[in-house]
Amino acid sequence: MSESPLTRRRFVASTLALAGLAVLGPAACGPSWDRRRAARSLAGFAGYAEAWGAVGQEYLAAYPEEKGLGSITEALVTDLGWQPWEPEGPRADEPPEPTEGPESGNVPESGEVPESGEVPEGAPVSLETRLHDRVAEEHRTAVTVQVESWILSRTEARIAALIALLGPESLGAPAGDS
Amino acid sequence: MLLNVRELAEGQVLQCDLCVIGAGAAGITLALRLARTGRSVVLLEAGGDVYDQATQKLYTGRESGTLIKPDSFYLAASRTRYFGGSTNHWNGWCRPMDPETFLSRPWVHPDGWLLKRSELDPYYDQAAGFAEISPFNYKERWLDQPNKRFLFNPAADFETTFFHLSPPTRFGPRYRGDLERARDVRVVLDANVTQIEVDADARHVVGLEVKSLAGRSVRVQARGYVLAAGGIENARLLLASNRTQAEGLGNGRDLVGRYFMDHPVIRAGFLVATSPQRSVDRYTAFTIGRREHKARGVLRPTWEVQQRERLPNSLVVLDPVAPANLPELAREISLLSLDMTRLEIGSEAIARRRVEFMGVRVVVEPIPDPESRATLTDELDALGVPRLHLHWSLSDDDARNLRTVARLLARELSWRMRGRMSLMTTDDEPWLRAGWSNHHAGTTRMHADPGRGVVDPDSRVHGVDNLWIAGGSVFPVAGVSNPTLTILALTLRLADHLEERLA
Ligand SMILES: Cc1cc2nc3c(=O)[nH]c(=O)nc-3n(C[C@H](O)[C@H](O)[C@H](O)COP(=O)(O)OP(=O)(O)OC[C@H]3O[C@@H](n4cnc5c(N)ncnc54)[C@H](O)[C@@H]3O)c2cc1C
Numbered sequence: 001m002s003e004s005p006l007t008r009r010r011f012v013a014s015t016l017a018l019a020g021l022a023v024l025g026p027a028a029c030g031p032s033w034d035r036r037r038a039a040r041s042l043a044g045f046a047g048y049a050e051a052w053g054a055v056g057q058e059y060l061a062a063y064p065e066e067k068g069l070g071s072i073t074e075a076l077v078t079d080l081g082w083q084p085w086e087p088e089g090p091r092a093d094e095p096p097e098p099t100e101g102p103e104s105g106n107v108p109e110s111g112e113v114p115e116s117g118e119v120p121e122g123a124p125v126s127l128e129t130r131l132h133d134r135v136a137e138e139h140r141t142a143v144t145v146q147v148e149s150w151i152l153s154r155t156e157a158r159i160a161a162l163i164a165l166l167g168p169e170s171l172g173a174p175a176g177d178s
Numbered sequence: 179m180l181l182n183v184r185e186l187a188e189g190q191v192l193q194c195d196l197c198v199i200g201a202g203a204a205g206i207t208l209a210l211r212l213a214r215t216g217r218s219v220v221l222l223e224a225g226g227d228v229y230d231q232a233t234q235k236l237y238t239g240r241e242s243g244t245l246i247k248p249d250s251f252y253l254a255a256s257r258t259r260y261f262g263g264s265t266n267h268w269n270g271w272c273r274p275m276d277p278e279t280f281l282s283r284p285w286v287h288p289d290g291w292l293l294k295r296s297e298l299d300p301y302y303d304q305a306a307g308f309a310e311i312s313p314f315n316y317k318e319r320w321l322d323q324p325n326k327r328f329l330f331n332p333a334a335d336f337e338t339t340f341f342h343l344s345p346p347t348r349f350g351p352r353y354r355g356d357l358e359r360a361r362d363v364r365v366v367l368d369a370n371v372t373q374i375e376v377d378a379d380a381r382h383v384v385g386l387e388v389k390s391l392a393g394r395s396v397r398v399q400a401r402g403y404v405l406a407a408g409g410i411e412n413a414r415l416l417l418a419s420n421r422t423q424a425e426g427l428g429n430g431r432d433l434v435g436r437y438f439m440d441h442p443v444i445r446a447g448f449l450v451a452t453s454p455q456r457s458v459d460r461y462t463a464f465t466i467g468r469r470e471h472k473a474r475g476v477l478r479p480t481w482e483v484q485q486r487e488r489l490p491n492s493l494v495v496l497d498p499v500a501p502a503n504l505p506e507l508a509r510e511i512s513l514l515s516l517d518m519t520r521l522e523i524g525s526e527a528i529a530r531r532r533v534e535f536m537g538v539r540v541v542v543e544p545i546p547d548p549e550s551r552a553t554l555t556d557e558l559d560a561l562g563v564p565r566l567h568l569h570w571s572l573s574d575d576d577a578r579n580l581r582t583v584a585r586l587l588a589r590e591l592s593w594r595m596r597g598r599m600s601l602m603t604t605d606d607e608p609w610l611r612a613g614w615s616n617h618h619a620g621t622t623r624m625h626a627d628p629g630r631g632v633v634d635p636d637s638r639v640h641g642v643d644n645l646w647i648a649g650g651s652v653f654p655v656a657g658v659s660n661p662t663l664t665i666l667a668l669t670l671r672l673a674d675h676l677e678e679r680l681a
Binding site: 045046047048051052054055058128129131132135136137139140142144146147148149150151152153156160 | 447448505506507509510511512513514516517518520521522585588589592593594595598599600601602
């Protein structure tokens, strides 16, 4: 069975994978940056921060080597190929062109977003898109951890840990209902 | 006509064209199918109309293996010895074998089936009628909406496939009237076959020794005989019919009783599906068509994935789960997953929260193993027939296959952002939360070469010119589908063959 045609997310995932090879340790070699602020940005997309925080607590307990906010943030920044000192691309739910969201009851299979959402080559990639693509790729290639019995990608587990360390309440009101 | 052995005179000999041993799914179907052909049929059933403990005890024996232990009562509890056989308590899940089951898959067993799936297709349609399910023509409208209610689209590593659910048909009560009315069929209850008698060189069956627990003995003489006593008992009767051939009838190559198989099943964990609409409805029973038939979706790794991963066939069954039974962090993970799904598809589309929890059961096709086998013990049952020792071992490969399927599902669900999975399987205790399925197969396997099989492609016992076998015991590999629909299809195919042979 063949994969579905190249979609925006898959396109980004593949370029990211390549970029990930080329860009080694942006955290280590970039200009100075504020780790706490970056951590808050990384945690910012979580609608259900409290739930993430609870998962993060368990993760930190199970993987004590993942200690400090700073080191987890650095690891994430490196894995995501994100340069926190650079301006962000558009948010995942704010495509560059106005698009119609998938109609309710007719949502495309994962990874397939409307063609109009294509990101031109070289355009800045939003942190959320990076995050999504990295998490998907980690699941696909088994870069995973087990928290209690649940399989999480290493990146999503680390985001959960960040939220636990920052304190979910400090991240503001949840985006969705809870 | 329906009779009881006690209505026959001691030593009476019943004559007929065809004698069928065992009135379970296979035996009843065969008798009904041949009833309209002018052949006289005697259908012998060990039990009576209802469950009886003394008769059921004839099934007990010794047992050992990976999942079955001496106190598992597998031999006694995984089948039923009275009119209707094990359909008296089957669940009615029906599904044809997948086409790849019929191919040679070296990582499962070099022997595929000798038949092609297409040869069985017309018989599957007839079999559906006997099991009272709608035919598997896959034309139903509910299948035309691949993205609507299923977990994955067709490009994924897992595909959604369906069981049709029989009411479940209890073959005894359901077909009793038809059998009573069939002029050429005599059903004899409480009629336990204790010996298949053969001529001096064991090439021709000359008669059957039949006994009741009340002490009556009769004989049956026929032109042809079909052993349809169930996937384990078929082997037992061949092994116990050893007056002429010491190693047992049809057992010159020491194959009878070997390659016993059942489907190991494991409670692998739980999944949470997060999507903008319900995506797991089709994995619990739902109604199809106008005649109120029922179906239920399951997942299975595609044939491409099986080849890539060198996996046998497998199925993932999703079960509704009560909140109290969910594992730690279930709610939190569901919300985390919802956030990730929101990233995947944009926040608007998932404004209405969809979180569905399901238990995950994985069933895997076992790797045929000649050391998994039924042998006779020295202990005799109440009718003087040696009891069995059934040994069913599962290998590290079987355990690995179960875990691999669970892991692949977790991967597929997660990377496509359809949800997350909790995995309860462990490498240290691979068979924790595992069980069996009551699907007995393999003990009289089919192969054209008498050195590799007990029956030939027509289901005739190699070397015996008038003895055939119906039932799961002829399966050379077990596939992953529940067996009864295939047992019925093979039985109906055998009926065509017998109709010609007995012309
Ligand atoms: C709890 C349970 C649930 C199941 N659920 C499913 C399911 O959902 N789907 C599915 O496909 N399968 C299921 N099965 C398996 C299904 O019941 C069998 O595949 C099917 O009944 C086999 O048919 P058979 O005719 O070969 O054997 P049986 O139905 O077992 O019939 C054999 C008959 O032979 C008789 N007999 C035995 N020895 C002798 C003798 N010496 N002389 C005369 N008669 C004899 C027995 O009394 C019996 O009536 C289930 C089984 C169990 C136990």
